[in-house]
Amino acid sequence: MSQQQILGSIAKALGRPTPSTVTESLKYTLPPRAIDHLDEAGTLEAFRQAFVGINGRFFRVENWNEAVEQIRKIFMELNIRPEEAAAWDVPELAPLWETFPEIYRGGDIGITAGKKIGITWTHGAIAETGTLALLAGPQSHRGTSVLPPVHLSLFSRRELVKSLGEAFDRLGSKDFRALNFITGPSRTSDIEMDLTIGVHGPAVVLVIYVENLG
Amino acid sequence: MAAGNRDLQGRIQSAFRHPFLRKAVKSATNTLRDRKNVVTHDLGHWEDWRNLGMQIRNHVIENLDTYLQQFAKNMLQQGAQVHWAVTAEDALRIFQGIVDKHKAKLVLKSKSMVSEELHVNHVLEDRGIHAVESDLGEYIIQLAGETPSHIIVPAIHKTRQEVADLFEKDSGQKQQPDTASLTRYARQKLRQMFLDAPIGVSGCNFAVADPGAVALFTNEGNGRLVTSVPPVHVVFMGLERIVPTFRELDVMAKLLPRSATGQKITSYMSVIRGPKGPGEQDGAQEMHIIIVDNGRTRILANPKYQEVLRCIRCGSCLNVCPVYRQVGGHTYGWVYSGPIGAVLTPLLQNDLINWGETAYLTTLCGACTEACPTKIPLHEMLIQLRLERTVSGATSSLERTAFRLWSETWGNPTLYKLSMKGGYIGQKPFMKEGHLEGGPTPLSAWTNSRYFPPIAKETFRDRWRKGEI
Ligand code: SF4
Numbered sequence: 001m002s003q004q005q006i007l008g009s010i011a012k013a014l015g016r017p018t019p020s021t022v023t024e025s026l027k028y029t030l031p032p033r034a035i036d037h038l039d040e041a042g043t044l045e046a047f048r049q050a051f052v053g054i055n056g057r058f059f060r061v062e063n064w065n066e067a068v069e070q071i072r073k074i075f076m077e078l079n080i081r082p083e084e085a086a087a088w089d090v091p092e093l094a095p096l097w098e099t100f101p102e103i104y105r106g107g108d109i110g111i112t113a114g115k116k117i118g119i120t121w122t123h124g125a126i127a128e129t130g131t132l133a134l135l136a137g138p139q140s141h142r143g144t145s146v147l148p149p150v151h152l153s154l155f156s157r158r159e160l161v162k163s164l165g166e167a168f169d170r171l172g173s174k175d176f177r178a179l180n181f182i183t184g185p186s187r188t189s190d191i192e193m194d195l196t197i198g199v200h201g202p203a204v205v206l207v208i209y210v211e212n213l214g
Numbered sequence: 215m216a217a218g219n220r221d222l223q224g225r226i227q228s229a230f231r232h233p234f235l236r237k238a239v240k241s242a243t244n245t246l247r248d249r250k251n252v253v254t255h256d257l258g259h260w261e262d263w264r265n266l267g268m269q270i271r272n273h274v275i276e277n278l279d280t281y282l283q284q285f286a287k288n289m290l291q292q293g294a295q296v297h298w299a300v301t302a303e304d305a306l307r308i309f310q311g312i313v314d315k316h317k318a319k320l321v322l323k324s325k326s327m328v329s330e331e332l333h334v335n336h337v338l339e340d341r342g343i344h345a346v347e348s349d350l351g352e353y354i355i356q357l358a359g360e361t362p363s364h365i366i367v368p369a370i371h372k373t374r375q376e377v378a379d380l381f382e383k384d385s386g387q388k389q390q391p392d393t394a395s396l397t398r399y400a401r402q403k404l405r406q407m408f409l410d411a412p413i414g415v416s417g418c419n420f421a422v423a424d425p426g427a428v429a430l431f432t433n434e435g436n437g438r439l440v441t442s443v444p445p446v447h448v449v450f451m452g453l454e455r456i457v458p459t460f461r462e463l464d465v466m467a468k469l470l471p472r473s474a475t476g477q478k479i480t481s482y483m484s485v486i487r488g489p490k491g492p493g494e495q496d497g498a499q500e501m502h503i504i505i506v507d508n509g510r511t512r513i514l515a516n517p518k519y520q521e522v523l524r525c526i527r528c529g530s531c532l533n534v535c536p537v538y539r540q541v542g543g544h545t546y547g548w549v550y551s552g553p554i555g556a557v558l559t560p561l562l563q564n565d566l567i568n569w570g571e572t573a574y575l576t577t578l579c580g581a582c583t584e585a586c587p588t589k590i591p592l593h594e595m596l597i598q599l600r601l602e603r604t605v606s607g608a609t610s611s612l613e614r615t616a617f618r619l620w621s622e623t624w625g626n627p628t629l630y631k632l633s634m635k636g637g638y639i640g641q642k643p644f645m646k647e648g649h650l651e652g653g654p655t656p657l658s659a660w661t662n663s664r665y666f667p668p669i670a671k672e673t674f675r676d677r678w679r680k681g682e683i
Contacts, residue, residue, distance in 0.1 A: 001298075002297075002298035002299060002300050002304060003286075003298040005298075005300055006282075006298050006300060006453065006505070006507050006511060007279050007282065007283065009507070009511035009512075009514075009515070010278050010279045010282070010453075010511055010514060011279050012515065013511055013514040013515035013520075014276065014278070014279065014514070016279075019279035019280075019283065020277070020279050020280050021279075021280055021283055021284075022280060023277040023280045023281075025458060025459075026269065026270060026273045026458065026462075028266055028269065028270075030266070030465070031258070031259035031262040031263055031266070032258075032259065033257070033258070034258070050478075054481075106495065107494070107495025107496050108495065109409065109443055109496050110409065112496075113405070113409060128478070129478045129479045131479060136442075136490075136494065136496075136497060137491070137493075137494065138491070138492070138493030138494050138495070141494075141495055141496050142438070142442040142496050142497055143442065143443070143496045146435055146438045146439060146442075147439075163464075164464050164467055164479070165461065165464040168460035168461065168463070168464055172425070172460040173425075175491075176487065176491070177292070177486065177487050177488050177489070177490055177491040177494065177497060178441075178442065178484065178485065178486050178487070178490075178497060179484075179485040179487075180438065180482065180483075180484050180485070181479070181482065181483040181484075181485070182481065182482060183478075183479050183480065183481050183482070183483075184481055185481065186433065186434050186435035186481055186482075187433050187434070187481055188350045188351075188397065188433060188434050189367065189475075190349070190350040190351035190354065190367060190368070190369055190370075191350070191351075191354075191369070191372070191374055191377055191393045191396055191397070192238070192370075192372075192373065192374055192393070193241065193242050193245055193367065193370065194374075194393040196393050196394055196397045198397070198401070199350055199397055199400070199401055199433075199434035199435060199436070200348065200401060200404065200405070200408075200434045200435035200436040200438075200439055201434065201435025201438065201439075201481070201482065202435075
């Protein structure tokens with residue numbers, strides 16, 4: 001069997017008679033980072049700066065009413081009708097349905113690919129890099145954040161974390177099959193090192209921070 | 215093992231003849247290197263991060279059997295199928311079995327160096343199966359029928375116009391040679407393929423042992439599509455690409471994008487733990503992981519080169535290498551280029567005679583070692599490879615005799631003095647404008663292509679004796 005053969009070769013190379021199955025975990029401390037000392041307001045501001053720095057558009061609103069208004073404005077600006085939107089069918093986005101019942105909430109890939117905007121809820125907003133961490137699940141489809149040309153995500157203060165490490169601490173032990181970290185729009189520099197936005201994923205990424213979920 | 219172009223001189227000459235390559239490679243490597251300097255400076259404590267990277271990768275290598283078993287067990291539990299391939303042929307046979315089972319005629323790939331190493335595309339094409347690279351740069355070189363000229367930006371030697379010509383041929387329609395239009399064309403063309411392909415193939419930047427997961431770093435989003443749109447997802451994974459937990463993945467996420475493209479993090483990092491879960495509407499129904507040895511355990515068993523398994527394929531060593539910057543990736547003859555390619559190619563091919571010459575594509579300046587985020591002593595390995603190649607008798611007898619004579623002469627003070635005097639007189643017919651030109655072979659191999667400073671009338675030793683120095 002190839003598995004035995006490979007593990008046997010590894011054990012032999014490492015000077016053991018049989019493959020080992022246990023080890024002590026490695027102990028270390030991470031070097032200090034600028035982000036370590038930020039308070040909540042500082043963390044949100046760091047997120048905003050990082051997110052804007054990678055061509056994201058950031059909006060901050062007080063509550064869901066304002067969030068819905070902001071979404072309406074975004075639809076207008078980008079010339080999108082509610083039925084041209086796909087969104088996650090998660091309880092966090094419930095207020096959205098009341099206003100826009102036409103939004104597609106299923107996870108069919110073909111249908112989602114034909115939509116103009118995908119709307120998701122961010123499970124971890126990472127301040128250090130302006131990254132959105134999205135857990136996939138039965139109601140939180142993977143395609144929503146990558147197939148349409150525009151991706152809009154919402155989050156509140158509970159989702160805000162300082163670093164990728166903190167996001168892993170919080171989300172890593174959850175029962176998921178896919179965890180996607182998204183940092184700005186899809187990009188490439190493959191032709192003459194010329195930066196182009198929007199290759200296979202969205203060219204536009206927007207975030208609405210909702211201060212108070214109510 | 216796999217084919218490649220073994221004629222080093224021919225490869226070098228064709229790199230020099232290429233109208234655009236040297237300029238493009240130089241400017242790309244400058245950009246990548248400079249961006250890396252900025253982001254590593256911004257992060258701070260870069261040396262500490264590098265040390266940590268080295269420590270983690272060493273720990274993994276020393277416990278590879280444990281972590282691989284953990285990873286495989288966890289992935290199996292989460293519903294993935296795990297395959298083990300000792301050789302390239304094994305890996306291809308396993309993959310072929312999956313393709314046949316699904317009667318796939320189209321396979322969509324995101325970038326995977328291991329699959330390039332195995333020449334997966336050729337094997338599929340031979341059987342009438344269309345394997346399409348979805349990374350823009352890889353797609354371009356696939357249309358051109360070439361290999362990557364850089365690990366991170368594979369089509370850097372292609373001009374916009376050349377890309378437009380390739381896309382024109384591909385589509386049968388006129389294409390504008392501007393980056394935005396060309397990118398749009400690739401997006402549209404490949405999007406349909408993503409939706410149609412029954413199988414998606416990806417590499418594996420890192421496998422996480424506990425809990426089992428495969429992590430992919432991409433910028434374009436093709437990595438996300440390949441792993442979640444087609445019903446079957448196949449991962450090619452080099453067996454050393456493992457980290458113990460998410461904590462170590464976090465450290466790698468600090469090192470890899472910064473070293474590779476000078477980004478704090480890539481646009482996408484996907485962490486996949488198996489096929490889609492119960493109730494999920496998208497995601498692959500079937501996930502296969504092919505763990506590939508293909509010479510890696512042989513490297514593990516050799517203490518002189520074991521450390522090369524720390525490599526995270528960031529391409530940083532390419533960007534600072536004075537030789538790579540002149541000749542580009544094709545000169546290395548196979549899929550891996552630059553200093554890492556010069557070391558890895560002969561080791562993976564297990565052939566010092568035909569492939570060991572890559573160890574001469576270096577000035578031994580050590581810039582690669584200094585750039586490497588996991589501190590692999592690349593330049594020392596290059597010296598070691600040269601040594602082993604010479605000892606194995608791969609170098610020509612003329613070269614060996616010449617070096618033996620040289621070492622005997624210069625090892626003896628009287629003979630050394632005599633040789634300098636003789637050299638001073640002997641060089642006179644070849645002096646031109648203060649440097650040497652032409653001369654007998656093998657000297658002319660050097661003097662015909664670059665300046666060789668002449669031997670001074672008065673030697674250092676003479677001047678030292680006179681108290682002039
Ligand atoms: S050897 Fe080091 S610098 Fe070169 S690709 Fe590997 S990790 Fe990067």
